[in-house]
Amino acid sequence: MNPPKDSPATVHIAERLAEIERFHVVALVTRAFELEAQGKQIVNMVIGEPDFSTPQPIVDAAVDALRHRQIRYTPSLGGDELRGELQNWYRTRYGVDLPKSRIAVTSGSSGALLLTMGALLSPGDEVLMADPSYPANRHFVRAMEGRAVTVPVNAASAYQLTAELVEKNWTPRTVAVMVATPSNPTGTMIPFDELKKIHAVVKRKGGVLIVDEIYHGLTYGFDAHSTLEFADDVFVINSFSKYFCMTGWRLGWMVIPETYVDHIEKLAQNLYISNSDVAQQAAMAAFKPETLSVLEENRHKFLQQRDYLLPALRELGFDIPVEPQGAFYIYANCSAFTQDSYHFCYDLVEKAGVAIAPGIDFGEHRAAEHVRFSYPQSVAVLQEGVRRLRDYLKG
Ligand SMILES: Cc1ncc(COP(=O)(O)O)c(C=O)c1O
Numbered sequence: 001m002n003p004p005k006d007s008p009a010t011v012h013i014a015e016r017l018a019e020i021e022r023f024h025v026v027a028l029v030t031r032a033f034e035l036e037a038q039g040k041q042i043v044n045m046v047i048g049e050p051d052f053s054t055p056q057p058i059v060d061a062a063v064d065a066l067r068h069r070q071i072r073y074t075p076s077l078g079g080d081e082l083r084g085e086l087q088n089w090y091r092t093r094y095g096v097d098l099p100k101s102r103i104a105v106t107s108g109s110s111g112a113l114l115l116t117m118g119a120l121l122s123p124g125d126e127v128l129m130a131d132p133s134y135p136a137n138r139h140f141v142r143a144m145e146g147r148a149v150t151v152p153v154n155a156a157s158a159y160q161l162t163a164e165l166v167e168k169n170w171t172p173r174t175v176a177v178m179v180a181t182p183s184n185p186t187g188t189m190i191p192f193d194e195l196k197k198i199h200a201v202v203k204r205k206g207g208v209l210i211v212d213e214i215y216h217g218l219t220y221g222f223d224a225h226s227t228l229e230f231a232d233d234v235f236v237i238n239s240f241s242k243y244f245c246m247t248g249w250r251l252g253w254m255v256i257p258e259t260y261v262d263h264i265e266k267l268a269q270n271l272y273i274s275n276s277d278v279a280q281q282a283a284m285a286a287f288k289p290e291t292l293s294v295l296e297e298n299r300h301k302f303l304q305q306r307d308y309l310l311p312a313l314r315e316l317g318f319d320i321p322v323e324p325q326g327a328f329y330i331y332a333n334c335s336a337f338t339q340d341s342y343h344f345c346y347d348l349v350e351k352a353g354v355a356i357a358p359g360i361d362f363g364e365h366r367a368a369e370h371v372r373f374s375y376p377q378s379v380a381v382l383q384e385g386v387r388r389l390r391d392y393l394k395g
Contacts, residue, residue, distance in 0.1 A: 057291045238252060
């Protein structure tokens with residue numbers, strides 16, 4: 001019998017969900033799309049993805065696979081050939097020799113982070129991370145019943161954790177430290193020597209270091225070093241999303257310390273069986289010279305975009321004490337204009353048609369004084385954004 005209409009069905013919401021927040025950026029993007037649907041042109045500097053298409057050789061490889069192969073489950077840690085390509089990438093790009101068995105293909109770096117937390121955390125275990133940092137990180141930890149301990153960081157450490165901060169914030173419950181270099185939302189990096197020191201502290205304390213290298217390839221004027229060049233007991237996270245312009249294909253990878261491989265594989269088998277076969281076939285073309293030359297051209301365009309936007313924002317009065325060296329973000333102090341960056345961002349999209357992300361998405365520490373600009377847009381679009389900002393700020 002159907003329950004009477006006025007008695008709603010019982011709803012069971014897991015307790016952990018009370019601590020999992022929405023991405024504010026998504027709400028802002030939704031509002032920007034609504035305004036666009038009403039005919040307003042929005043300068044979108046809010047979404048964290050390249051505006052370049054996936055390079056043609058990757059698309060061709062996917063089409064070819066769809067036409068000529070059966071698309072099936074693959075091994076849970078990824079098809080052998082793609083893992084071989086990644087093994088090669090580490091050898092040629094970083095001079096690091098890795099056994100293929102330690103490389104796992106995942107559903108974006110998001111999948112890699114979730115598996116890592118699933119393998120590492122028991123209820124109440126703590127993971128140290130910077131505030132500000134990528135919003136989902138705290139929630140990956142919470143979803144796996146751990147506790148994200150956010151450590152306020154400032155311009156003095158380029159908004160990154162240091163060995164000293166790790167040492168200071170370590171507790172008996174700490175099991176892991178998570179860093180991203182270059183970082184979202186700041187685009188700043190951990191100096192390689194400091195990363196070695198952080199690794200040494202984590203090792204001495206008996207914890208695990210997780211390094212998100214998703215923005216490798218998107219560093220300007222130099223190539224980033226991988227943590228794997230000096231350590232093999234770290235979880236290194238990466239993705240086809242950003243440098244390879246494959247956000248929507250949902251493919252990433254991780255390099256796993258030997259002792260965790262079986263545990264990660266067991267989790268992956270059960271949680272989702274395998275990743276998209278067609279995306280993996282496509283990614284086989286990601287390392288071809290013709291793809292890499294397109295990606296390097298893109299990188300040069302990102303550099304031009306950063307080099308336009310950074311001084312333009314400073315001239316408007318945004319305080320940006322640390323030059324971002326990578327990714328495609330600028331983290332700016334907006335306290336010359338507002339003490340409430342959240343409302344500032346909403347007002348800006350409504351009145352000026354410029355969408356940027358409020359600091360609150362990335363943590364709590366001085367969040368109301370900060371905003372993030374995402375610059376994967378042509379310089380002409382960025383110029384229009386700056387013009388609108390100037391008009392808006394003039395009041
Ligand atoms: C630092 C960082 N890590 C991980 C991700 C997740 O990316 P994906 O799952 O597309 O690889 C993002 C996305 O913006 C990010 O900025």
